[in-house]
Amino acid sequence: MIIQVRELSKHFKVPVRKEGRFAAVRNLFSFERTSKVAVDGITFAIEKGEMVGYVGPNGAGKSTTIKMLTGILVPTSGEVEVDGLIPHRDRKRLAYRIGVVFGQKTQLWWDVPVIESLRLLKEIYKIPMSTYETNLELFNDMLDLHEFQDTPVRQLSLGQRMRSDLVAVLLHSPDILFLDEPTIGVDVVAKDRFRSFLQQLNEERQVTVLLTTHDLSDIEKVCERMMIIDEGRIIYDGAIADMKERIMPYRVLVVDFADNVPHIEIDQAELIERKNRRIRLRFDRRQISASALITELVARYPVRDISIEEPEIETIVREIYEHSAVVERLED
């Protein structure tokens, strides 16, 4: 296990905001604080080479977890171990082995060409020249860095900036990559590139990846495993494929009719939407197969066109939030 977390908790002291009459004035005189639990006794383990997605609503504790894993925050209680080191204690040693991308903020120097930032990072991380040159060449190929490496960062597009940040963070060949919302505001093409790059990286170098994002399709395409955190607790931890099966065995059939059909009734399928000549039927794959349902529909009604909708991962996740008493753990 390259990352181990046991009963990890983090409490913050936050100021108390009173409500009521003249609250604004009264608050000004009050210095009371109360304890807020950001992370509440979470436990998980990640193996070397795994690509894990870490998902949750805003304020759920994602960033706090990442900060504890990278040594930025000291946990209130519990244990955390990354690559054999305790992050907040061996911060500098760990820094050589991890790379962190904070989505909105670039870690490059704003007004100078990208390559200058990279040269400085080479000094900071004490990267030997041979490794530096090898990595640079590699990233030139994979991310087309040479297109803009002489441009100041402030003149780069968001996609180019993201690519530069990736290079910056991988220059010292870290074993573990933490990505915190790396693709915010990035266009579809760049996202695609980003995903294939991550996969390539994982294949060639077994880099372990922990990806935090609101874009669930990023996770679906890149990760095999997903953890969902809500209100400081992990409510799901398992393979994505299984998640679809267990939580959401439903599919939706979209049917277009040739004529108006006044009354539709199908066994084992639920009519969830009807608009003009299009209906949407929800069915449980465990009870009836898609082909059986289609056969029946075609036999009874003038069907013009049919398509099957996979449940969106967003729906699944929402489903999990709403039934967050479900805590699934799949052992490897």
Place this chain on the structure above:
Amino acid sequence: MIESLRESLHLYFKFIGIAIRSRLEYRSDFLVGTVGIIILNAVNLSLTWVMVSRFHVLAGWQFWEIVMLYGMWLLSHSIYAVFFWHLSTLEDDILHGRFDQYLVRPCSVLLQFLGREVNYMGVGDVFFATAAFSLAYRNLGLDWAAGQWIFFVVAVLSGTVIETCIAWIIGSLSFWIGRSRSVFWLSMRLKMLNQNYPIDVFGQGFRIFVTGFLPIAFMNYYPLTQLLGKPNALGIAALGFLSPVVAGILLALGSLVWRKGLAGYTSSGS
């Protein structure tokens, strides 16, 4: 220890290299900024000139002595202004989580912060300070021996350390109290008074405050009383020599506060 110090310095110079190159991207600002600074200093000094020309002597200090007081302060300040001015924006870095970036690198957080920028503003200060000081020196008919010049240089450098450490400590306060702008504002206004007027011109409470509590009087006033052979406002002759000692104390205090603050940051987040 020596090895890591050398490493740190080497890294610091690399940081500064990029900082300077960043600044050069905004070349026009340099000119405007330098002119602006010269205006600022001229205006500062002219207020004092108004006062002195009307009152002739301010508590036993005549005009050129006061100009020298200002010039000496400005020399110390200019070094601070070039290399460490962004300490006054430390609270912004802390509050906006820029420290996360520093913490994730295998390098001292302080080093990364200090190496973050240089400011050209101090350059204008140096010009003005040298001019003001030279004029005062000539008009006072001074002729210092080597020993006095050495004392002067030590005093100016101590002054830089004092101002830097004060900014450092006040900035670090934001680890605990969020914004520390109020304290910065106060120290800035007191500095303005201290650079313009000898502390003889203020009441006893003020003198004690800027000697023992916020020791900015050691930046220019006390060493200058020694150099000019004047009695100082608190009547303790030894104070004239204490600038380097005060600088040392503040350095120790600063590093203590910083370390405590950083440890607190990592345990409570932004």
Place this chain on the structure above:
Amino acid sequence: MKVLYAFIRTAFHNAWIFRLDFWLITPGLFIMMYANYSLWAILYRQSPHAFGMDLERMTTYGVLGILLLPVMRSAMRIQYYIAEQVRLGTLELDLMKPLDFMFHMLSRSVGDLGVELLTRCVPGLVFTYLFLDFRPPISAQAGFAFLVSLALGYLVIFVLSFLMGMLSIVTLDIRSYSWAYHSLVRFASGQVVPLWMFPPALAAIAVALPFQAVYFVPMSIYVGAYEGSLQSALLSQAAWAVGLFLVARLCWECVQRRITIQGG
């Protein structure tokens, strides 16, 4: 009026976020008041009746300068507010609100003013009355004129700050201009050194600038040292206020057009 109330609430909330820092300013002001007080006390003990003033009135003048600082700063802050909005790129959001931008800024600063008056000026008055020998205005008429003059001075500094805010929309890095501007304000406003002490050449320059309308006029009215009639004082302030307001309005129209064309 509801708008104003909303801005006062906002001002309180902003203060609340960094409460300790907020409260620390008050003792800081006390220290500055004491410093100013002792400066003039010592100087006037050395040269009594200089410029036809006496010690008590001079120390009152000095302390008044600090008391008025938070008042005027509430107006000056819109310069930084606008600059910050420009930097963050969120100026358009303010423009889209169904509120005249200048009025919006004025409400903002008056909201701030309310908070400052309560938390700085009131305790400041108590402190300076108890410990720094603060005197009342020399006559009821002067007192009344002082209040009017204060309001006018506030308007002047408001419009000036608004203009500086416009400048920050047009240029990128305003820091260098800002310092030169603020040092000029400090010099010519009479806040620390009253204008009647200026040598004639400098006094002529200072009088020609609007900054003296902010501090010097109300302060000198208060201590009864304004040369000339009270009416002419108030009139000159009003002239500055109106004139600068028109300039600001014009600038705003131009800048507004520029923003909507260029998109910020």
